Amino acid sequence: MIWRKKYELTELNDIVNSVNIVRDETRIAIIDDQNIALIPRIKKHNYNITHFKDIENLNDLLKFNIIICDIQGVGKKFGSKYEGAHLISEIKKEFPLKYVIAFSGKSFDPTYNKFFKICDDVMQKGSDINDWVDCLDLAIKNYINPIYNWESARRVFLEHNISLEEISKLEQAFIKTIMKNDITVYNKILHKNQNIYSNVISTISGIGTYLSFFHSLIA
Amino acid sequence: MNEINQDIFVNFFHEMQNYINTLSASSDSMGRCNAESGKIDKAGMIHHANSIREVVELMKFHVTLVNIDTNPSFFKLQKPKTINVYDVFKRSTYIFKPRAKKNKIRFKIESEKIPSIEIIPVINIVPSIIFDNCIKYSPGDSLIYIDIESDQKDISVTVQSMGPVVYKNEIDQLKAKGFRGENAQEITSEGSGVGLHYLKTICELCNINLTISSDSNSYSINDMEYSNFKVNMVIPRNNKT
Numbered sequence: 001m002i003w004r005k006k007y008e009l010t011e012l013n014d015i016v017n018s019v020n021i022v023r024d025e026t027r028i029a030i031i032d033d034q035n036i037a038l039i040p041r042i043k044k045h046n047y048n049i050t051h052f053k054d055i056e057n058l059n060d061l062l063k064f065n066i067i068i069c070d071i072q073g074v075g076k077k078f079g080s081k082y083e084g085a086h087l088i089s090e091i092k093k094e095f096p097l098k099y100v101i102a103f104s105g106k107s108f109d110p111t112y113n114k115f116f117k118i119c120d121d122v123m124q125k126g127s128d129i130n131d132w133v134d135c136l137d138l139a140i141k142n143y144i145n146p147i148y149n150w151e152s153a154r155r156v157f158l159e160h161n162i163s164l165e166e167i168s169k170l171e172q173a174f175i176k177t178i179m180k181n182d183i184t185v186y187n188k189i190l191h192k193n194q195n196i197y198s199n200v201i202s203t204i205s206g207i208g209t210y211l212s213f214f215h216s217l218i219a
Numbered sequence: 220m221n222e223i224n225q226d227i228f229v230n231f232f233h234e235m236q237n238y239i240n241t242l243s244a245s246s247d248s249m250g251r252c253n254a255e256s257g258k259i260d261k262a263g264m265i266h267h268a269n270s271i272r273e274v275v276e277l278m279k280f281h282v283t284l285v286n287i288d289t290n291p292s293f294f295k296l297q298k299p300k301t302i303n304v305y306d307v308f309k310r311s312t313y314i315f316k317p318r319a320k321k322n323k324i325r326f327k328i329e330s331e332k333i334p335s336i337e338i339i340p341v342i343n344i345v346p347s348i349i350f351d352n353c354i355k356y357s358p359g360d361s362l363i364y365i366d367i368e369s370d371q372k373d374i375s376v377t378v379q380s381m382g383p384v385v386y387k388n389e390i391d392q393l394k395a396k397g398f399r400g401e402n403a404q405e406i407t408s409e410g411s412g413v414g415l416h417y418l419k420t421i422c423e424l425c426n427i428n429l430t431i432s433s434d435s436n437s438y439s440i441n442d443m444e445y446s447n448f449k450v451n452m453v454i455p456r457n458n459k460t
Contacts, residue, residue, distance in 0.1 A: 110293075122297050135300070
């Protein structure tokens with residue numbers, strides 16, 4: 001019988017701790033129809049940030065790691081009365097592992113809480129430069145953290161009734177990919193199990209994108 | 220949107236109108252810094268810019284209060300951030316300094332080196348609520364004393380100021396929305412008895428243990444009995460907000 005080593009997520013802690021916060025290597029998109037006066041100052045803090053007044057389709061966001069989205073006045077092309085809030089839920093469906101921050105002047109309105117809940121964080125309009133730096137540094141720290149990402153992915157898998165056995169296999173491949181710094185480990189398991197993962201393909205591909213990003217950080 | 224208490228918005232608009240007046244006066248004065256002498260009065264500009272910054276902070280404070288009233292759950296959805304409680308209080312003393320100065324009230328802050336903790340950012344407005352209350356009720360020529368300590372488990376913040384005597388049977392009710400002590404009503408018609416209610420709500424959101432007390436020893440100024448009013452907050456260092 002061949003005994004395979006079982007990896008634990010906590011084994012990634014040392015690798016996580018060795019990676020610095022990389023402000024300029026993490027791509028941030030802000031979607032807001034209004035001008036944000038602080039953007040030049042935020043950029044001076046070395047954040048790699050792009051401001052969109054609105055987006056035409058979700059693919060506009062492909063290359064970004066962190067997305068900050070206004071609740072109102074954007075997502076017009078998507079045709080929902082919830083505008084930016086609807087856009088956020090579409091972003092999370094298409095890119096479950098992108099770190100999404102709701103940027104809102106509607107925080108007083110509880111009807112939007114269901115949209116705030118699916119975000120990784122929420123930020124009020126009128127935030128000052130310190131709030132922005134705290135929020136963005138935490139976003140980058142979480143985005144580059146494999147444990148944070150795996151836990152987000154696992155929640156999606158459970159919601160889509162992927163069996164615990166399959167989740168465990170994916171988890172082992174995820175950890176091993178990072179520990180060996182070899183993306184082919186993850187790709188191999190995908191090729192073997194394509195049919196099983198068809199319902200969660202956006203999450204599976206999100207993990208792949210994340211692993212490539214992480215690989216580039218520690219390479 | 221859910222039904223919202225009309226009083227909240229009446230109060231909010233009243234405050235906003237005051238702030239708009241102040242902003243308008245500051246921007247007008249800034250314009251004159253430039254125009255009157257033909258030269259830029261740098262010190263004057265800095266002074267007005269600072270007063271605009273203070274007003275903006277106070278506007279944010281009131282917006283957050285409305286938020287707490289209408290949608291407290293929102294703050295639970297924010298991710299905890301690394302925050303230093305000393306910095307939060309120190310910053311707020313700067314914002315309230317001009318208003319305190321008008322009433323001849325001074326701030327004194329004593330603190331050992333306090334570790335930063337992970338906590339939801341709504342804690343940032345806690346000092347504003349307390350200082351707003353202290354300034355409203357303290358007699359002139361008095362002190363707002365802030366003491367911050369830390370041990371392995373908790374950070375303790377105590378704010379003391381002189382205020383109208385609060386009777387024993389009133390202490391527990393101070394955190395109830397709309398309640399104002401008998402002597403507080405005598406001193407000023409300002410205030411709607413919501414400050415300590417907001418403080419209680421924020422402390423609950425942040426897992427902070429809040430205790431409010433008023434000394435039984437009192438002294439008289441202009442026929443009003445004053446005593447030491449104390450707000451103590453114990454904030455767990457390992458906060459699970």
